[in-house]
Amino acid sequence: MFNRSLVLLFFILTKSLQATTENKTEALQLVSPYLLPHHHPVKSKLDCIFKQSRVLLSIQSMKKAGFTPVEPRKFTRLIVTSHPQLTGYILKVYLDSQRNHKDRPEYVCWAKRVEGAQLIQKIINENGWNHLFKVPKQWIYALPSKPTAPKDFNSRNFVLVEENMGLLSARENKKMWASGKITKELLSALFAILAQVGLRDCCKIDNIPFSSDGRIAFIDTQTFNEGIPPYRRLTSSLRKDLREYWKSLKP
């Protein structure tokens, strides 16, 4: 009887370990092309911050570790945050105490974001539009193996590290989109990028804001190759004389 129980216990432990290992392997396979390189200047700083405590447990633990702001975004509940030691970079994170967004683990979202950013950058480079647009360089940072999240929580293993684009405020951005800065040439180029990459969520100015260097930054790169973008969403943000032109553009 005792032997049987031991065998059963061993079987359960092996199965559970196997499932965990399979999940980790799957995650690592997906993120490995996009991992933050060891020699990257912020790698050691991130290690230092995330080894001290379980930073991603809650809003309170994020604040305690020095991150600001830490409030989740309205729709995606994503936390876009920065840290005084990580000048020039921002972090996108989900907490251990949050549910998976759209039932997908965080690393799937990060991998999609990096892939989308690379696709956009490729088109910008091919067409020589770097003076008009930019995309933040993004990497996935694998959290140190310890400290771990408490057992009952949705343990996160990765965060997204992005170059800080120096974005204008929402108000300033709205002004820029209605100003003379927007030309037919810029709109044609933007239309081409949206159409070629199928950027569904980039037809609103909040996701393609102006940055302090005068370029438009693509900051929501997760939804690509998702059919025809809803171009009309942008129309109302444009100057009246450009609205008809925007509507006339065809893929």
Place this chain on the structure above:
Amino acid sequence: MKTLISIYFILYILLILPSALPAFFEGCDLDIYTAYKQYKTDHIWNRQGKKINIHNDFRQREYQLFADYYFTRNDCLSLHSSFVEIEEILNRNTRGFTDPELIWTHCFYSNGTESLCTELTAIIPVAGQKHELRYGRFGGELGLYYSTCVDLSSHPVYFDATLGYRAYSGYPSDQIRNTFIVGSYLLPGFYLEGRTDLHFGVFNGKSHMHHPLVFFNANYRLLKAQIRGVLNIYSGFYVSLGCFGHVWGQNVGTGGGFLTEAWFVF
């Protein structure tokens, strides 16, 4: 989602109207019960029953609509449904209908002060699973209901108890369910009622969530206690005010809230 809500309402009307109309005309066969409940917590009991902070402010508002139709002296058909709104700091707000329950109660023994009935419940999913709101699975429950009324120091006191076994299709665990109600008419037109509800999951569900859930974990156990005062405003119309708390549980939220109800007996 809108289509599903429309279908749900059409079904609801189709089910209630044929039963409600004769009752309105005949005068004594229909009860309509509405309730508003508010609940909040920031802790759960985990699988081991240990209370843990979920670092998330969870608030729920529930609007309930129940209808009981007595189609014979001994048979009652009830429909229970709710619309729920959940607000959380960390996750997206959730709203929607819970899975409605259609209950057939048949009394096979009654002597004026005591009755013994069977209860057969069908759980009909309105849509797929939704976090903290519904399993979205078909289910059924078979139960026994016992009710008695006695006089204690010149106050009539009633006791109701139910015991049932509930099973779902798919991942949620089977549950043993028990309700115990004791109430007393303290003043003319006013009575006080205490109630406990036990949902005892047998833990044969397949949990696919790896994070705290306040409600609708595939495997959960909950003991809830409630007290309410009921006022008979005029013949057939009652209002109540009460509070409830989660007393014990596993894989479920702690905390509690208040409720207010109104119902009509035609």
